[in-house]
Amino acid sequence: MKNTISTPVDRLDGPDKASGRAIYTDDIRPDGLLFARTLRSDRPRARILDIKLPELPDGYFIVNKNDVPGRNRIKMLEDDWPFFAEEVVNYVGEPILLVVGPDREQVNQILKSIEISYEDLPPVLSLEDAITAESPIFGDDNSFAAYEFQKGDPDSAFDAAKTIIEGEFKTGYHEQAYMEPQGMIGSYTDGKLTVTGSMQCPFYVKNAMVQLTGFPENRVQVIQATTGGAFGGKEEYPSLLAGHVAMAAIKTGKPVKLVLERGEDLAVTTKRHPSVSRYRSAVDENGRVTAMEADITLDGGAYAGLSAVVLQRALFAAIGVYNIPNVIVRGRVLATNHVPSGAFRGFGAPQAFFAVEMHMEQIAAELGMNPLTFKEIHLVQKGDTTATGGVLRDEIKIREMLNRVLKLSDYRKKEGMFASRKGRFRNGIGLGIYLHGCGFTGKGEEIIQGTATVRKLAEDRAEILVSNVEMGQGAQTTLRKIVATTLELPIENIDYPNPDTDRVPDSGPTVASRTVIIVGHLLESAAKELKARWDENEVLSVSKSYRHPSYIQWDQDKLQGDAYPAYSWGVVAVEVEVDTLTYETAIKGVWAVHDVGVAIDEDIIRGQIEGGILQGLGYASIEVMDTENGAYRQRSFTDYIIPTAVDAPKIESELVDNPYEYGPFGAKCAGELPIAGAAPAYAAAVGHALGIPVHEIPAKPETLIKRVEK
Amino acid sequence: MVKTYHPETLTEALKIRNETHALPYAGGTDLMVRYRQGPGLVPAFDREVMFIGHLPELTKLQEKNGEFAIGACVPYREIIHHRHTPEILRKACSLIGAPAVQNLGTMGGNICNASPAGDTLPPLAILDTHLTLQSVSGERQVSLLSFFTGPGKTILRDDELLIGIHFRLPHFTAEGYRKVGTRKANALSKVAFAAFMLKEKDMLADIRIALGAVAPTVVRSRELENRLIGQPLTDLANLMPDLLESYGTLIQPITDQRSDANYRKTVSLNLIENFVLKEES
Amino acid sequence: MSQIISFTLNGEKISLETDPMRRLLDVLRDDFSETGVKEGCGEGECGACSVFLNGKLVNSCLVAVGSVHGMNVETIVHFKTTPAYRVIEQAFGDAGSVQCGFCTPGMVLAAYALLKDNPNPDETDIREAISGNLCRCTGYNMIVDGIKLAAKQGNGKW
Numbered sequence A: 001m002k003n004t005i006s007t008p009v010d011r012l013d014g015p016d017k018a019s020g021r022a023i024y025t026d027d028i029r030p031d032g033l034l035f036a037r038t039l040r041s042d043r044p045r046a047r048i049l050d051i052k053l054p055e056l057p058d059g060y061f062i063v064n065k066n067d068v069p070g071r072n073r074i075k076m077l078e079d080d081w082p083f084f085a086e087e088v089v090n091y092v093g094e095p096i097l098l099v100v101g102p103d104r105e106q107v108n109q110i111l112k113s114i115e116i117s118y119e120d121l122p123p124v125l126s127l128e129d130a131i132t133a134e135s136p137i138f139g140d141d142n143s144f145a146a147y148e149f150q151k152g153d154p155d156s157a158f159d160a161a162k163t164i165i166e167g168e169f170k171t172g173y174h175e176q177a178y179m180e181p182q183g184m185i186g187s188y189t190d191g192k193l194t195v196t197g198s199m200q201c202p203f204y205v206k207n208a209m210v211q212l213t214g215f216p217e218n219r220v221q222v223i224q225a226t227t228g229g230a231f232g233g234k235e236e237y238p239s240l241l242a243g244h245v246a247m248a249a250i251k252t253g254k255p256v257k258l259v260l261e262r263g264e265d266l267a268v269t270t271k272r273h274p275s276v277s278r279y280r281s282a283v284d285e286n287g288r289v290t291a292m293e294a295d296i297t298l299d300g301g302a303y304a305g306l307s308a309v310v311l312q313r314a315l316f317a318a319i320g321v322y323n324i325p326n327v328i329v330r331g332r333v334l335a336t337n338h339v340p341s342g343a344f345r346g347f348g349a350p351q352a353f354f355a356v357e358m359h360m361e362q363i364a365a366e367l368g369m370n371p372l373t374f375k376e377i378h379l380v381q382k383g384d385t386t387a388t389g390g391v392l393r394d395e396i397k398i399r400e401m402l403n404r405v406l407k408l409s410d411y412r413k414k415e416g417m418f419a420s421r422k423g424r425f426r427n428g429i430g431l432g433i434y435l436h437g438c439g440f441t442g443k444g445e446e447i448i449q450g451t452a453t454v455r456k457l458a459e460d461r462a463e464i465l466v467s468n469v470e471m472g473q474g475a476q477t478t479l480r481k482i483v484a485t486t487l488e489l490p491i492e493n494i495d496y497p498n499p500d501t502d503r504v505p506d507s508g509p510t511v512a513s514r515t516v517i518i519v520g521h522l523l524e525s526a527a528k529e530l531k532a533r534w535d536e537n538e539v540l541s542v543s544k545s546y547r548h549p550s551y552i553q554w555d556q557d558k559l560q561g562d563a564y565p566a567y568s569w570g571v572v573a574v575e576v577e578v579d580t581l582t583y584e585t586a587i588k589g590v591w592a593v594h595d596v597g598v599a600i601d602e603d604i605i606r607g608q609i610e611g612g613i614l615q616g617l618g619y620a621s622i623e624v625m626d627t628e629n630g631a632y633r634q635r636s637f638t639d640y641i642i643p644t645a646v647d648a649p650k651i652e653s654e655l656v657d658n659p660y661e662y663g664p665f666g667a668k669c670a671g672e673l674p675i676a677g678a679a680p681a682y683a684a685a686v687g688h689a690l691g692i693p694v695h696e697i698p699a700k701p702e703t704l705i706k707r708v709e710k
Numbered sequence B: 001m002v003k004t005y006h007p008e009t010l011t012e013a014l015k016i017r018n019e020t021h022a023l024p025y026a027g028g029t030d031l032m033v034r035y036r037q038g039p040g041l042v043p044a045f046d047r048e049v050m051f052i053g054h055l056p057e058l059t060k061l062q063e064k065n066g067e068f069a070i071g072a073c074v075p076y077r078e079i080i081h082h083r084h085t086p087e088i089l090r091k092a093c094s095l096i097g098a099p100a101v102q103n104l105g106t107m108g109g110n111i112c113n114a115s116p117a118g119d120t121l122p123p124l125a126i127l128d129t130h131l132t133l134q135s136v137s138g139e140r141q142v143s144l145l146s147f148f149t150g151p152g153k154t155i156l157r158d159d160e161l162l163i164g165i166h167f168r169l170p171h172f173t174a175e176g177y178r179k180v181g182t183r184k185a186n187a188l189s190k191v192a193f194a195a196f197m198l199k200e201k202d203m204l205a206d207i208r209i210a211l212g213a214v215a216p217t218v219v220r221s222r223e224l225e226n227r228l229i230g231q232p233l234t235d236l237a238n239l240m241p242d243l244l245e246s247y248g249t250l251i252q253p254i255t256d257q258r259s260d261a262n263y264r265k266t267v268s269l270n271l272i273e274n275f276v277l278k279e280e281s
Numbered sequence C: 001m002s003q004i005i006s007f008t009l010n011g012e013k014i015s016l017e018t019d020p021m022r023r024l025l026d027v028l029r030d031d032f033s034e035t036g037v038k039e040g041c042g043e044g045e046c047g048a049c050s051v052f053l054n055g056k057l058v059n060s061c062l063v064a065v066g067s068v069h070g071m072n073v074e075t076i077v078h079f080k081t082t083p084a085y086r087v088i089e090q091a092f093g094d095a096g097s098v099q100c101g102f103c104t105p106g107m108v109l110a111a112y113a114l115l116k117d118n119p120n121p122d123e124t125d126i127r128e129a130i131s132g133n134l135c136r137c138t139g140y141n142m143i144v145d146g147i148k149l150a151a152k153q154g155n156g157k158w
């Protein structure tokens, strides 16, 4: 039976967006607005010797490190990332100062007339450099974070192995490419700082502003403007921009806007970490993997940012969806003089899933086994343990889902038929099987203790007060639906204005696929209580704070136990056709089945699945970003290309119902999940078509042609 | 701020061009990108500009008995939708940018921009296209291939305008067009290929092959084509290795942020071979 | 050297003294507060800045305002008041075509540009018609569905 909560409704934010009425950051134009533009380092690593500033006309300002009222460090895990460079610059694009003024042409002229002299320092431009560098960028070994954990007794398993199979897997940069470039507006009136902009995490920005300014909390207000896509790109980076407009507003006393132009956004904002993963597996005489060793290295760029957590999530995903009794997982994220890498949908998991899925393909191939059968016999079941030794307690429907995908895609038949194909056009089909841990890792949710509030405004009206944002993913619809359904009110009668930190409690950031499962659940229970107490008062608020389910065990020092409270699951098959004249690939079909618990609105979920899969396919195929002397070579949408409607395949997609006890209406998570499987499925399909293993993405035609025509 | 002109007639435009050498602006799709500075900033044009995209004399497309005359400023959309447009040109034009760019961009702009990756150039090259260049002191006709002197460089004088593009649809039995782009639509070319073939009985009576984006200007060699012309079809396969080697030295692809030299070269040769032997593209 | 540039904007004749090389996009956003016209790339790639120029879809970031002298410019601000818009808005709503919305006004105009010329487009026509409008959120299929639905509900009356 279908849950009524799953029945799609029209998105409430649709008409304002379609008609152009919705107000995004750059659409806000307060009186007296000043514009800011950033002067950036053009060196990967250098000491700043001198900055020659021109005479400034009236009303124009320079804002730099000397204007930092409090601490010149963005509040994050390590606090190593400055708002403005101090003595040295560590990446091409690092902000040095702002030019601020009323006329953009003038601002630009001033910016161009500033001369900086540098003394170049030996840059760290690759992972190899990072290991061998004589003068490290971070700590004494250039390592932002390194972890290692084990399950079982991998050493003995490797000793007893019949075969040991090793492989190396690489993934490239991946740009979020949200359509709305990053932007912020700051204002400062009567001793109060207000920052408005495109963001995922109003309280990250607020906390960063408190540390930057040294102001008490009540003098800092952060408001989310309608946000034109984010995908993780607006998780930590907005704090940097917010700091810039904040300092400029405090200095000038006027509202100041800073909006990146596209080329700048591509060149200087965070991307998905490039990775190199080395895998080693012990296989017994029955073709079973008895032990797996994974060693994942990420390029963190110049500052630590969120890299340590990205690495953790990569490592937790290192053995994929497979039941491997003995495991050793190791990883580190290294400092380089590249733009800091950061959050992007999947947060480390896509790199790990690419590696482990391709490694499983590789083992099967080397054993002479069918990859699908090989994966199938290793799939986890309820009660099995994860890489960190956590127990998979909930119902797992992965086999049922896999069978459904095989059927929808006619997998077995195509697998055999394509393998024998000769001639110019070669087809291939590949599979990705994946999961995503919902919410923060380990005790993360317990530590941040998110609070959500539902407020009765009138007899037939209520309001949602949370710090989670709508950024396209559908929070406006799903969260309202949860509250409306619980209160038995029409969805239109639930207000959910864009978060303003002066009005909303801190329900945590809009990240980690936590909005529905964690915050939605808090809202559901707040709404339940509010409904029970509805007649108590005309206006009434109920707040709920997160409590960790007691069954979850986690040791953060050893990285052991339940890394996540729950998992969503997915299976995707991708069919491609490669033209062996040009090695261009066309995606002929995509079939996917997901378990997100219960869908709070099937249209919203379909939107997440389709968008996520296409983003993953782009990652695996045409989205190429690489560096030269530390700078990205692709600095425009002409060169960093994302799929168009013509590139995009049709996606046949289904859901299985698998309600989760602690999720609202049984929902788990869906935002990041669908991106994890598309890349390995694509790479496996291309490999199948050409009869070569594809261990590196993007699998661009330039690489394929070299490998085949050699 | 640069001075701009908005002439009403071609005569007026030529006069302005003669006196000021103002930069012609047709659809602006190359120019506005070349000079762009970012949101709220005026593109950094460094010379006077003359808008010519609206001039009635330059926006006509005519076909008479297989003779085509395309005004320099006819936008792609009109070329695509004109019923007599040769299929190969229609294909090339409909793969340029996307509809909104095709509504602005012109063939004259594509030619005068002289980008090695200009997508109209390979089909125009095999159509033996001639260009009409006009100035106050008169008119001259030049062949398309002699128009280019390097990437972004042409023989156009700064008192001249390109006004018309002329070709005659040849008789052929097979045609091939392939744009190998960065993606399936709205893409820039890594390699572009255009070819005609005329078979008569068992013999190759004519062949024309052009390649884009693999050398400083569009590549076409009558000399290499002549090696195939007049040959029996059964001999073509034997002639291929030498021919491909010659094409391999003729083209000089580069490595850039979109592709690499090895790829561009291998694909070019694959496309030539495949067309000559299988008539596919 | 400002010049007087006259054109019709959303049905109204206007004369503007400005630098003719300014981008139409900036003129619309800065001088006329037409913030429904978005800037996603500034180089003709994304379609967020789409407007109609003499009834044809163009990227306003690629248009120097001096070149529109004497022409007719229509933006989402006017288009949203038309019956055709309402059909498309409803279809986009029903099909779940909107996510972050940054691409949407441009998509709506591209959809109309297609349907006006080709009221019964097939899948390929639709995909080609919006190939200059990048969307990072949806994966496009739900937009394609929205346009199909609009074609059906518009029933040729464009």
Ligand SMILES: Cc1cc2nc3c(=O)[nH]c(=O)nc-3n(C[C@H](O)[C@H](O)[C@H](O)COP(=O)(O)OP(=O)(O)OC[C@H]3O[C@@H](n4cnc5c(N)ncnc54)[C@H](O)[C@@H]3O)c2cc1C
Binding pocket: B023, B024, B025, B026, B027, B028, B029, B030, B031, B032, B033, B052, B072, B073, B095, B096, B097, B098, B101, B104, B105, B106, B107, B108, B109, B110, B111, B112, B113, B117, B118, B119, B120, B156, B160, B161, B162, B163, B186, B187, B188, B189, C043, C044, C045, C062
């Ligand atoms: C998003 C996007 C996608 C694109 N995709 C492609 C593509 O796929 N393939 C491709 O080949 N190009 C592509 N282009 C480039 C461009 O659209 C074409 O080159 C177009 O044909 C240029 O025509 P235009 O009228 O816009 O040129 P303009 O920008 O007006 O002019 C280009 C140059 O030619 C000169 N010029 C123009 N007309 C004349 C004339 N009559 N006499 C003398 N000089 C003249 C100008 O002074 C200028 O130097 C793309 C551009 C964009 C923005």
Ligand code: FES
Binding pocket: C038, C039, C040, C041, C042, C043, C044, C045, C046, C047, C048, C049, C050, C059, C060, C061, C062
């Ligand atoms: S802003 Fe004009 S096309 Fe992207």
Ligand code: FES
Binding pocket: A179, A228, A229, A472, C097, C098, C099, C100, C101, C102, C103, C104, C134, C135, C136, C137, C138
């Ligand atoms: S809905 Fe976000 S870019 Fe299309």
